[in-house]
Amino acid sequence: MGAQTANSGPPHVTLSPLELTGRARTHVALMPEFGCELHLQAAAALRALCAAAAHEGIDLQAVSGFRDFGRQLAIWNGKFRGTRALLDESSRPLRAANLDEAQRVAAILVWTALPGASRHHWGSDCDVIDRAAVERGATVELLAADYAPGGRYAHLSRWLGAHAQEYGFFLPYDCDRGGVQPEPWHISYAPVAGPALAALDVQLLRLALAGAELDGRALVEARLPELYDRYVAAVAPLPPAALVAKGLLVAAPAAAR
Numbered sequence: 001m002g003a004q005t006a007n008s009g010p011p012h013v014t015l016s017p018l019e020l021t022g023r024a025r026t027h028v029a030l031m032p033e034f035g036c037e038l039h040l041q042a043a044a045a046l047r048a049l050c051a052a053a054a055h056e057g058i059d060l061q062a063v064s065g066f067r068d069f070g071r072q073l074a075i076w077n078g079k080f081r082g083t084r085a086l087l088d089e090s091s092r093p094l095r096a097a098n099l100d101e102a103q104r105v106a107a108i109l110v111w112t113a114l115p116g117a118s119r120h121h122w123g124s125d126c127d128v129i130d131r132a133a134v135e136r137g138a139t140v141e142l143l144a145a146d147y148a149p150g151g152r153y154a155h156l157s158r159w160l161g162a163h164a165q166e167y168g169f170f171l172p173y174d175c176d177r178g179g180v181q182p183e184p185w186h187i188s189y190a191p192v193a194g195p196a197l198a199a200l201d202v203q204l205l206r207l208a209l210a211g212a213e214l215d216g217r218a219l220v221e222a223r224l225p226e227l228y229d230r231y232v233a234a235v236a237p238l239p240p241a242a243l244v245a246k247g248l249l250v251a252a253p254a255a256a257r
Contacts, residue, residue: 012243013041013192015122020200021208022069022121036065039123042168042189045245046126049167058156059132063140063185067120073212076115079108080215087111089181091143105216109231110181114220116208117200117232119172124192127185130156147184157184168245172235179230190242197235202228 018024028037038046046062053060078084082096089110096104119125127142133152134140147157164170168190173183202225214220220227 012195013039015192015196015199017204017207020121020196021116021204022067022072022118023116023208025066025068028066028123031065034062034065034126036062036126037123038062038065038126039189039192042124042126042192045168045189049164049169052163052167053130053156053159056155056159057132058130058159060128060156061131062126062128063142064120065126066123067118069115069121069208069212072113072115072118072121073214075112076108077213077215079112080104101216101219105219105227109179109227113180113231114205114209114227115212115214116205117228119186119188119193119196122192122196124189124196125172126187127183128156128160128187129153129185142183142185144182144184153185160184160187165239165241166245168242170236170239170242174236177234179234190238191245194238194243197233200232205232 013027015027016024019027025037028039029043030037031043034043034046050060075084079086080096086094086096086104086107087110088094088107094107096107099107113119129140129142130153133156145151147153151157160169160171164187169187170190171184171186172188172193173180173186175182205228206221206224209217209221209224
């Protein structure tokens with residue numbers, strides 16, 4: 001990659017194999033204002049995004065950020081065993097006990113990444129809400145209906161669609177591509193996430209899973225190339241505007257307009 005210029009946006013980031021697969025956290029730090037760990041570059045961009053959103057009456061808050069391999073593994077196994085909520089494509093509850101192994105794996109992957117393959121491992125991705133739209137005492141849930149027209153986060157969703165790229169972010173799960181269901185709450189910082197996805201291949205994922213006590217392991221390993229293509233690689237293309245992220249470089253003036 002050539003040298004970055006003053007107008008080319010922030011430098012793109014290379015993560016190590018351990019960082020890519022959530023087995024190290026040397027690329028992230030706790031961000032107290034967000035209550036989660038993020039890559040430093042992504043956190044700076046998120047601050048700028050929040051400041052701009054505030055001028056539109058949106059209290060943009062991250063409700064999750066970096067998630068390590070062990071945490072992702074616990075989520076996966078909990079859903080496989082039925083001790084965590086397992087949902088279908090329409091967010092309706094499923095009973096794990098009523099499904100065979102292949103059906104459980106397919107159901108989990110609709111909303112939950114394989115350990116080692118989660119975009120949350122990179123520190124570039126987070127789930128966001130508009131705290132100003134949440135009634136006091138209400139439970140914060142990530143439901144597509146809340147981000148649709150008429151939903152409590154509809155204003156946030158429209159604003160992100162129009163302005164997220166100015167600050168380096170995009171929505172990787174913007175529509176149904178036959179794998180992960182649309183997640184209008186999930187934003188991704190392109191200068192970190194783009195190189196990370198390019199570096200995460202099937203071989204690296206297989207190495208990360210080696211030795212992990214993963215429920216459904218034999219089936220997952222046998223179908224790993226297919227699962228990678230459908231549930232890891234099938235995301236929105238990187239928007240050129242987000243990769244340049246010029247809005248981050250002029251965040252203060254933009255927010256003040």
